[in-house]
Amino acid sequence: MFPIIDKKVLAPTITRLDVSAPFIARKRKAGNFVMVRVEEGGERIPLTIADGNPSKGTITLIVQAIGGTTKLLCSKNRGDALLDVVGPLGNPTPIGNHGIVACVGGGVGTAELYPIARALKEAGNRVLTVIGARSGELVILEKEMAECSDRTFVTTDDGSYARKGFVTDQLKDLLEDPPGVNAVYAIGPLPMMKAVANLTRSYGVETLVSLNTIMVDGTGMCGGCRVTVAGQMKFACVDGPEFDGHAVDFDELMMRNRTYIEMEKVSDHKHVCRLSGAIQEAAS
């Protein structure tokens, strides 16, 4: 069992969990992920490790409640425990000194980007960060990102906070303004990463993206996470999760990720019913 040591709600649907996992805390690097199974009968889901504390033996997971399992996870509290946590999985992010790098995070992807931005800063890069969210209340880690970035920009789709628009609007400005940008690290929803990759392609700026795919085991066993990169079949769990954004077939991946969309609704409904049932029970 992996006890939850601390919990903080960062935004209406986004929760931060510090989980005791001493072996993983010691080994994890920026870009690694874990597979989590919350309880018996549950799914295994991949979650990027946002941070870690080797001396305390904890890792930080930042979770957006979007489906049954993530809602269940966000409902857990300090003192609860996760049944299974395994990792650190995937290849760590290659951290080089590019000169000027742009770190582009969309939604909860900002949490995954945070350890990478910090590592890039430590490697001597000038880090320009762009955080995007649907609205102001969903902007997360702005302060933390600002601490490891030379400049930080925020965009919101609805303009309720900071610049109205998409991350690509801000990124375009950064690419255009001399001296430009030498490399881009983009993590967020697939359509966002696709848009970023399309933009940077025209500038010839190398772009790394982190792919979230269907996964069962996370160790190269199932092949459910297969993606086409430069015309080759790759497994996101062992060959990635990060790939050259200009070579990824995003359209194919977006279609694949819709495989279980109907069944996810059923599972989601089950958990929502059970959670609200538990809340009612606790209240009565």
Added chain:
Amino acid sequence: MSANNPLKPSQRMKIPRQDSIEQPPEVRSVNFLEVSYGFDEERALLESQRCLECKQPYCTDGCPVGIDIRGFIDLVVQKDYVGAVRKIREANYLPAICGRVCPQESQCESLCVMGKKLSPVAIGKLERFVADYEMKNSLFTPPLIGTQRPEKVAIVGSGPSGLTCAAELAQRGYQVTVFEALHAVGGVLRYGIPEFRLPKEILDLETDRIKALGVNIYTNFVVGRTATIDELFDEWGFKAIFLGTGAGTPTFMGIPGESLSGVYSANEFLTRVNLMGAYKFPQNDTPIRVGKAVGVIGGGNTAMDAVRTSKRLGAEKAYLIYRRSREEMPAREEEIHHAEQEGIEFLLLTAPLRILGDKNNWVCAMECQKMELGEPDESGRRRPVPLKGSEFTLPLETVIEAIGQKPNPIIQATTPGLETSKRGTIVTNDRQKTSREGIFAGGDLARGGATVILAMKDGKEAAAAIHDYLESNGRTSG
């Protein structure tokens, strides 16, 4: 001739080979309960009396782990079933599993003298009977453990080779720790072999027996990631390591359409069902979607498991698509027979060309081509050759590729100096020793894709080699 069996050889030969009790095909093809219930006591006794107790027991020569088959059957004749299972356990620590999944027909039973003119003694079913008898009546007692030894040995992977190696070493008194990447123990016995062939309850009980020997098991621990091999030596203090991580990486054919929704590797399909319990969705959270028509590509045991599973998940048409003929199929005869009984349709001499999708990116059909058999290839089997103009389109909603697995690359990639073959397997000598001192390997990781019992044989041989290694000098350098 032992005095325990009162029958003369001529009388023994008159007893017909006993059939095991099975669920009727039309009943079992829609449930996940075990297909075969094995023998009852009466059948087991009759079957045991068929054994001729040959002076030269060839059956044991056919057993990869060298079980004293004549000896255990003699104990069955005497109704000493617990004595019989203990006799088996001297050579094989997992009898309830081997009695179910071993290909006896090509091993012990193929050499049984009775089989020359009549049917061989049903050795596998007898093994299963005594193991189940002990289990049902809770008569298991752990074997005596040798003098405790201080050396720590790590076993990587809790499949058949790892569990066997762990049991052997623990009985010799070593401090044994097993590391398993998944959240449950058993490796391919857990994620690969379906409930209807090997109930998970049996696996859990066999695992408990290994824990009863003092073996410590870490689940959720990916060696190579959570800790590397060198860290296990240098920081954890292990003196020897056995690698039994199997062949768990699926291969795909490389035909167009493999990215469509509804295309699975057999590994993913079976893992969802067996490990994650997707057949109980939505009670369990892991989903699986099986269409009305399912096509499984391949001719091995994994293909049989996948196609029979798809039938149980509600497929109206479940096809097995294989490019050679029935004779060349690598699957066990019993599995092929069971699949046929359950209404699986075999499309033999048929090769897939491409998978077609609908507007939602879901599989809707597969284009195939008929084959004929040409000259034998390097495997000795006749090579399938395409028949020109024989292309046809098969409507399908699910495609499962069961064309073979290769070893997972994580350990090889994170362990310097570990020699691997072009196929990705770890190179070992005849005592399961790898190119690195103190590291041994076996099972599918070394063989590339074999059977449960051969993995157990490797685990057993590796344990003996590790013992000799630690006795002689131990680990001197990395």
